[in-house]
Amino acid sequence: KQEVTQIPAALSVPEGENLVLNCSFTDSAIYNLQWFRQDPGKGLTSLLLIQSSQREQTSGRLNASLDKSSGRSTLYIAASQPGDSATYLCAAMDSNYQLIWGAGTKLIIKP
Amino acid sequence: GAVVSQHPSWVICKSGTSVKIECRSLDFQATTMFWYRQFPKQSLMLMATSNEGSKATYEQGVEKDKFLINHASLTLSTLTVTSAHPEDSSFYICSAASAWTYEQYFGPGTRLTVT
Numbered sequence: 584k585q586e587v588t589q590i591p592a593a594l595s596v597p598e599g600e601n602l603v604l605n606c607s608f609t610d611s612a613i614y615n616l617q618w619f620r621q622d623p624g625k626g627l628t629s630l631l632l633i634q635s636s637q638r639e640q641t642s643g644r645l646n647a648s649l650d651k652s653s654g655r656s657t658l659y660i661a662a663s664q665p666g667d668s669a670t671y672l673c674a675a676m677d678s679n680y681q682l683i684w685g686a687g688t689k690l691i692i693k694p
Numbered sequence: 695g696a697v698v699s700q701h702p703s704w705v706i707c708k709s710g711t712s713v714k715i716e717c718r719s720l721d722f723q724a725t726t727m728f729w730y731r732q733f734p735k736q737s738l739m740l741m742a743t744s745n746e747g748s749k750a751t752y753e754q755g756v757e758k759d760k761f762l763i764n765h766a767s768l769t770l771s772t773l774t775v776t777s778a779h780p781e782d783s784s785f786y787i788c789s790a791a792s793a794w795t796y797e798q799y800f801g802p803g804t805r806l807t808v809t
Binding site for chain 2: 617680686
């Protein structure tokens with residue numbers, strides 16, 4: 584059974600720092616892996632989707648990597664801003680096309 | 695592209711009443727839609743998978759008679775919470791899957807409060 588873990592559960596850093604959020608999964612047979620952002624009381628915003636055949640995806644200050652062999656994905660945020668404060672969720676799509684969710688990392692960027 | 699809407703965005707209802715939540719894919723056809731619920735400070739929990747024209751598949755522990763799902767067309771799925779109780783208060787999120795890439799596109803969510 585696929586399990587997805589996100590570390591750390593919470594992170595607080597000063598504005599301007601580069602940071603890395605981690606996501607690990609137990610079963611490497613994934614279809615894709617996706618990173619989302621969720622603001623308090625709001626829905627999900629898709630940030631990046633990495634297909635199983637890809638190793639990374641980039642969008643602006645965000646870069647997500649995928650290493651299926653080690654069961655890991657990272658989300659790199661460059662030059663963090665207070666507006667980046669949110670909960671970041673990763674989800675791995677299993678062979679049944681269902682998303683298996685991590686518990687999220689709550690990120691606070693201090694001005 | 696790939697926009698999913700949900701209606702209503704929030705609803706307050708009295709205990710014992712039923713509430714219907716709509717999920718629509720606005721610019722693509724979705725043969726499969728998913729319904730999730732999210733409790734405060736927790737991640738999403740899959741409730742059921744809805745396929746157009748067939749019965750929904752419910753996850754273990756989700757009462758199918760309480761959470762009625764109807765996927766009437768390729769662009770609309772509805773979730774009806776029947777005989778709502780305060781413990782049903784939650785954030786309900788739907789997603790619609792692309793038939794080509796299997797990527798799920800998420801609606802903005804519906805906050806249900808049962809008094």
